[in-house]
Amino acid sequence: MATEQTKTEQALSVEQRLRALYELQTILSEIDRIKTVRGELPGEVRDLEDSIEGLHTRIDKFHAEIEDLRSKSAQEKHKIEVAQNQIVTYKQQLDNVRNNREFDLLSKEIEFQTLEIQLSEKRINQYAREIESKSADIANAESTLADRNHSLNEKRQQLEEIVSETKKDEERLRIQAKEIEPKIDTRTLTAFKRIRKNARNGLGVVYIQRNACGGCFNRIPPQKQMEIKMHKKIIVCEYCGRIMIDPELAGVTEGEA
Secondary structure, rough: HHHHHHHHHHHHHHHHHHHHHHHHHHHHHHHHHHHHHHHHHHHHHHHHHHHHHHHHHHHHHHHHHHHHHHHHHHHHHHHHHHHHHHHHHHHHHOOOOOEEEEEHHHHHHHHHHHHHHHHHHHHHHHHHHHHHHHHHHHHHHHHHHHHHHHHHHHHHHHHHHHHHHHHHHHHHHHHHHHHHHHOOOOOHHHHHHHHHHOOOOOOOOOOOEEEEEEOOOOOOHHHHHHHHHOOOEEEEOOOOOOEEEEEHEEEEEEEOO
């Protein structure tokens, strides 16, 4: 008689633990859902922040390159002025040449300085085109930056609203989860948390659905299903390792399962 009573207590104890586990799973799944809803936005906000930072860096780089091109253009203009002055000087010296050799030397210098002017003018035109191109790049980047800043402000506002809406719910659910944990023995609770961590969908406890594991959907033999329904011990799926319970323990009717 005493033995039968002990067995009954043990059975009830396992059943209570299984009920507590499923209740805990339900609460943690709801917390996961809240995190998922909220979790997408922080990632989007971070991506936008990184993109905006990159655009600022890109715009600053364009401005620096334009300044460098303007500096080079100014140097070329100075070269032109020097060359033009040299040409004026050489032309004046042509009036006082004493022989053909001096004439040829001065003529070559004038020709050389003329070529230098043409080369500098070519470079100035090239720099002007590059400045125009980079200015267009800056305009495009600034337009994109304005769009990203607008999107960032919207995403931040959405995130703040969701955080404010879900924070209390999450805190309430965490308190409920902590209250349930003492109803489960340490070994089982540790195993459950480990299973949940490794499970793709965060499910550590699943109920039987159409004679199959509710986690991996592999078929469960009838004998194993009978053992699960008896609540005599905690049984895990041999395929995915999740703790299995019968639908009735989860509050699901056979038809719904």
